[in-house]
Amino acid sequence: MASECSPSGGPQMNTDISGIGVRVSFYLQTLFLSCLCARSGSPDEIVGALYTLLFTNTAMAVTALILGFQRNPEITFHDGLIIFYLLNLSWVTVVYVSLPVVAKFPNVKLLHVVSVVQSYIIFAFAFTMLISAHSFGRAPECNSHAVVVLFHPFPALPAGRILCLVLTAFFFTVYTGILVKDHLPPTPKRILQWIQQKVNKEVPAADQELPTTQPEAPPQPRPAPPRLAARRVEYHARKPPAVPEYDLQIEWPLVIEILVVLILWGLTVMNTELLISLNHFAPSDGQSSWQFGQVLPMFLVVLPLANLITAFRDHGLRKNPTSQRT
Known part of the structure; x- marks a missing residue:
């Protein structure tokens, strides 16, 4: 059986799942949702776009x-x-950018359930792919040629596989720990009372630590010196003209937050596209890159884009007085 690897290393790309349209859809959805969470205070706008991204991640x-x-x-x-990189970008956007904002809104329990299901499906894909990396997928003879990129390319096997496994295990542990902590029942009242009694016994009262001292006699007031008669002189200084203050109506923390989002998003997109470029995929037999599987995901961008335009049209970069964000 002839090898599917190209002379420079990689097999043909499955454009229906990692093609240009799918990637652009993921990139824009995460960017628009991050900016929407920073700008909008409307739960309907954020939750609708967040559901779209959650279902897209789960389906992928x-x-x-x-x-x-x-x-x-x-x-x-x-x-x-490629899917691993795309899902990581999207998962971080959901868990660390969107959900902390949405948590302040009422009636989002179902959204949290969907988010948890999505997270563990992504973890399942990441672990199974990385553990079986040597034999994963079609044309496993090409797997040893793969490279991963983290600002610099290095071989996917074994160094990249180990790094990705460590990072995935770390985020899995942290995420699971946060979930368990948030859903643990409160400490029983008796245990809290017992802890409080033990602390009170070991720590002496404040009035017992203070040494007893004899009160000192108040100092005698000194006689006031004789007053000298003096003529009161008044000076009238001219006040400087008032300088008018101009309010630019810009919420600077919002501007900084959006700039940080753009920088981090740009770095992630750069690493993903470098991953594709440096893996040297084999040509796709003259087929067009924009087929049905590439055009359809682009429609998923419409909802977050429309909500983002509405939010900035209504509020711009001004402080939103009706925002529910703290």
Whole structure:
């Protein structure tokens, strides 16, 4: 059986799951949702766009699991790395940018449940792909040629695999720990009372620590010196003219937050596109890059884009007095 690897290293890309349209859709959804969370105070605008991204992430992870582990896999390890990068970008946007804002809104319990399901499906895909990296997907003979990029390319096997496994395990542990902590029942009242009694016994009262001292006699007032008669002189200074103050109506913390989002988002997109460029995928037999599987995901960008335009049209960069954000 002839190898599918190109002379420079990579197999053909499955454009239906990691093509240009899918990537642009992920990039823009995460960017628009991050900016929307920074600007908008409307729960309807944020929650609607967040549901779209959650279902997109879940569908992508489930599809990658099915296509990568069926009897005749339809994606390669190189495709899996692209999906891994895209899902990481999207997952961080959901968990660390959007959910802290949405948590302040009422009636978002279902959203949190969907978010937890999405997170563990993404973790399942990441762990299974990385653990079986040597034999994952179609054309496993090409897997040893893959590279990963973190501002600099290095081999995916074994160094990149180990790094990705460590990072995935770290985020899995932190995320699970936060979930467990948030859902643990409160400490029983008796245990709290027992702890308080132990602390009170070991720490002496403040009045017992202070040494007893004899009160000192108040000092005698000194006689006031004789007053000298003096003529009161008044000076009238001219006040400087008032300088008018101009309010630019710009919420500078919002501007800084958006700039930080743009910088981090740009760095992540740069690493993902470098990953694709440096893996040297084989040509796709003259097929167009923009097929049905690439055009359809672009429509998922419409809702967050419309909400973002509405939010900035209503509020601009001004402080939103009706915002529910703290």
